[in-house]
Amino acid sequence: MxxxxxxxxxxxxxxxxxxxxxxxxxxxxxxxxxxxxxxVNKKGKPKHPKMKERESADSSLKSQSILTQVMDNGRFQKxxxxxxxxxxxxxxxxxxxxxxxxxxxxxxxxFKDSRLSIKQLDKYSQLILANSTAADTGEYxxxxxxxxxxxxxxxxxxxxxxxxxxxxxxxxxxxxxxxxEIVYLTPDKPAVIPCxxxxxxxxxxxxxxxxxxxxxxxxxxxxxxxxxxxxxQHPTFDHKGIVYCKAESQGAPQISIKYHLxxxxxxxxxxSTTIEASPSRAEVSDSVHVTCTVLGEPDVDVDFRWQYPxxxxxxxxxxxxxxxxxxxxTSHTTRISKSVLLVEDFEAEDAGSYICTxxxxxGGTAVATKVELN
Numbered sequence: 490m491x492x493x494x495x496x497x498x499x500x501x502x503x504x505x506x507x508x509x510x511x512x513x514x515x516x517x518x519x520x521x522x523x524x525x526x527x528x529v530n531k532k533g534k535p536k537h538p539k540m541k542e543r544e545s546a547d548s549s550l551k552s553q554s555i556l557t558q559v560m561d562n563g564r565f566q567k568x569x570x571x572x573x574x575x576x577x578x579x580x581x582x583x584x585x586x587x588x589x590x591x592x593x594x595x596x597x598x599x600f601k602d603s604r605l606s607i608k609q610l611d612k613y614s615q616l617i618l619a620n621s622t623a624a625d626t627g628e629y630x631x632x633x634x635x636x637x638x639x640x641x642x643x644x645x646x647x648x649x650x651x652x653x654x655x656x657x658x659x660x661x662x663x664x665x666x667x668x669x670e671i672v673y674l675t676p677d678k679p680a681v682i683p684c685x686x687x688x689x690x691x692x693x694x695x696x697x698x699x700x701x702x703x704x705x706x707x708x709x710x711x712x713x714x715x716x717x718x719x720x721x722q723h724p725t726f727d728h729k730g731i732v733y734c735k736a737e738s739q740g741a742p743q744i745s746i747k748y749h750l751x752x753x754x755x756x757x758x759x760x761s762t763t764i765e766a767s768p769s770r771a772e773v774s775d776s777v778h779v780t781c782t783v784l785g786e787p788d789v790d791v792d793f794r795w796q797y798p799x800x801x802x803x804x805x806x807x808x809x810x811x812x813x814x815x816x817x818x819t820s821h822t823t824r825i826s827k828s829v830l831l832v833e834d835f836e837a838e839d840a841g842s843y844i845c846t847x848x849x850x851x852g853g854t855a856v857a858t859k860v861e862l863n
Contacts, residue, residue, distance in 0.1 A: 555585040556631055556649025568651040573689065576625075576657040580618040584631035584649060588641075589614035594627035596666070623660035623687045628652045628716070652716050656688050661736040661743045663687055673788045674724035674752045683718040684734035684745040691738035695719045698731040698747065726752045753787055753823070759852035760785055760826075764845050766858045775835045777860055781845035783826040787814055792848045793828035798841035807831040837862055 557565045558572070559581040574580065584591070589609060593616070597605050604619045618625060630650035634641045663685040674680045686693060693713060695704040706713055712720050721728055729752040734745040760783040767778050783791050793810055812826040826847075832839050840862040846855040 553647050554649040555589075555633065555647050556629075556651065557583050559583060568649065570650075571652045571654065571689065573654045573656055574621065576621055576623050576655045576660070576687070578621055578655075580616075580621060580653070582616045582629060582631075584614045584616075584633075586613065586633040586647065587611060588634045588636060589631050590634050590643075591616055592628070592630045594625060596624065621655045622664075623655050623657040624664045625655050626653065626663045626685065626687050654687055654689050658688070658738065658740060661686055661688055661691055661738055662734070662745045665746055668746050669749065670746060671749050671751060671787075673786075674721065674728055674750055675786070676724060677757075680721045680724045680728075680750070681717050681719070682721075682732060682734070682748050682750075684736075684748075685718050686715065686736055686738075688736075688738045689715050691736045693719075693734055693736045696733055696735060698733065704732065724752065728752065751787070757786070757851055759854045760791055760847040760849050762845065762847045762854040762856050764843070764856040764858045766843060766860045769859070770861045770863050771835045771840075772863050773836060777832040777835050777839070779830045779832075779843045779845070779858065779860070781828040781830075781847060781856065783847045783849075785824050785826065785849060787824045789824070789849050791826040793826075794846045794848070795828070795830055796842075796844040796846075797830065797832075797839075798843075799832075799836075799839050802838060804832070804836075804839060807833070835860075835862075 554567065556568055558568055560566055565583070568582075587609070591607055591614070593605070596602075604621075606617050606619075608615045614631065616629070616631075628650060629652075630648065632648035633644040635644045636642075670683075672680055672682055682695065684693065684695075693715075695706060695711070695713075696702065697704055704711065706719065710722050712722065714720055719734070729750050731747055731749050733747045736743050736745070763782050765780050765782075767780070768775070771777050779797075781793055781795075785791060791812070793808075795806075795808060797804075797806065799806070808828065808830050810826070810828045812824055815823050815825050828845060828847075830843065830845075840860060842857050842859050844855060844857045846853055
């Protein structure tokens with residue numbers, strides 16, 4: 490019996506060798522799924538990148554930084570999101586392109602600072618800031634302008650930006666032209682106490698003047714942004730008062746200017762505008778005042794435009810614009826803006842309709858009144 494079994498195994502092995510050309514392999518338990526038939530010589534489908542990979546690739550194509558810094562040795566360096574330089578150093582930035590626009594701390598324009606120069610050359614624009622100071626701390630950016638015969642627009646694919654700290658241990662806070670600033674608190678948008686520092690590693694705290702106490706920065710309702718200052722995410726009436734900031738960095742602490750926080754609630758929308766003529770009936774050679782008045786948000790500018798009877802004949806008129814803040818109760822501060830049109834020597838051609846159009850960022854409102862000749 491044993492001899493017969495052995496002979497049968499030899500015959501089976503010889504048959505397998507004849508069919509496959511290979512000796513028979515010993516059997517083992519198959520893993521789950523091993524019996525599935527896999528196609529042979531079948532071309533695989535091309536794998537598409539995941540959505541996030543595609544988006545990151547697209548975003549890198551969308552925005553190409555054209556901003557570089559010229560180093561002392563003549564080399565060029567690509568700029569990161571922030572850069573720290575010592576106050577007193579000169580700065581040279583370049584932006585590729587033949588039609589470049591720059592943005593930089595606004596006070597350099599306000600005071601027409603001669604330390605700043607910008608030149609547009611054939612292939613790039615050059616910004617040079619000589620003898621830098623702590624006050625120059627801020628964002629510096631540039632972008633390429635695409636222009637046709639009618640207008641120009643910003644090219645969002647070719648731009649560059651960096652925030653530069655001009656560090657000065659004697660000036661931990663970025664200097665400001667005033668010693669006291671007003672910050673408006675409105676319930677529908679964040680408010681910023683702009684005590685920015687020149688040393689990014691400085692420890693900065695926020696304090697109330699009365700009652701004297703440190704204001705807790707919880708990182709949710711009140712956060713500190715080294716490029717902006719303290720940000721009240723959801724201002725309330727309880728936040729009003731006078732505050733200041735304190736900074737420390739390897740030395741005695743320094744105090745910022747004071748900030749008066751005013752809580753305001755003014756409905757948003759086109760200007761609430763009224764117009765009045767004095768007098769409404771005039772004699773020849775009289776002086777006539779037409780006043781256009783707007784009540785609105787304290788920090789929103791209003792632009793005025795006039796239409797009047799003698800405009801086409803270029804009748805001489807005097808137009809004066811001004812504004813001031815008024816308090817309406819303990820918690821309400823409103824900005825009153827006025828435009829006054831004066832006709833000094835009234836004549837027959839000055840009689841008619843006077844139209845004032847007041848415009849703010851929410852829209853425009855036109856109002857009219859008549860002045861008649863007696």
